[in-house]
Amino acid sequence: MIKVLWIALGGSLGALLRHAVSSLALRLAPPDVPWGTLAANLLGCFLIGALWVLANRYSFPQEVRVFVFTGGIGSLTTFSTYGLESLLLLREGRVLMGLGNILLSNVLGLALVALGAACALLVLGESVTAVAGMQQ
Structure with a gap:
């Protein structure tokens, strides 16, 4: 505690x-x-x-x-x-692990930001194509 x-x-x-x-x-x-x-x-x-x-x-x-x-x-x-x-x-x-961590964190991080935005837009009933422009 x-x-x-x-x-x-x-x-x-x-x-x-x-x-x-x-x-x-x-x-x-x-x-x-x-x-x-x-x-x-x-x-x-x-x-x-x-x-x-x-x-x-x-x-x-x-x-x-x-x-x-x-x-x-x-x-x-x-x-x-x-x-x-x-x-x-x-x-x-552990170069491969280190570079893999860097690559995966950046690529997957950006992809998940886009996926999260797309999911929120779907829940709101809006077009997922707005994710590309990250409209608020």
Whole structure:
């Protein structure tokens, strides 16, 4: 139960950080590109890389790890976890697995965004061809 509380606390802080980063990015950059999401994902990637090294070097206890990684960075972005796991596979010499993870995550991720949009349009009784334009 305590583990769940650590995750929840880290998650709420990570979500607040995501909101702050996204808001700042949107104030500083034109709105035609999802700069807020990009900024949150890139910050999460940087943080997970730096904190992973520190967690291993200084033997962070399990409670701190779930607070930071699962809760905090997990709610900031899951893209960072994908990046770390892909890098670890490549560094371990599991190149095919690492590249496969990168390829499948991107290709299937985009495909599932389109599929999810198509399913929602079908439920709404609208044309699925609108998915190509991702009309709102």
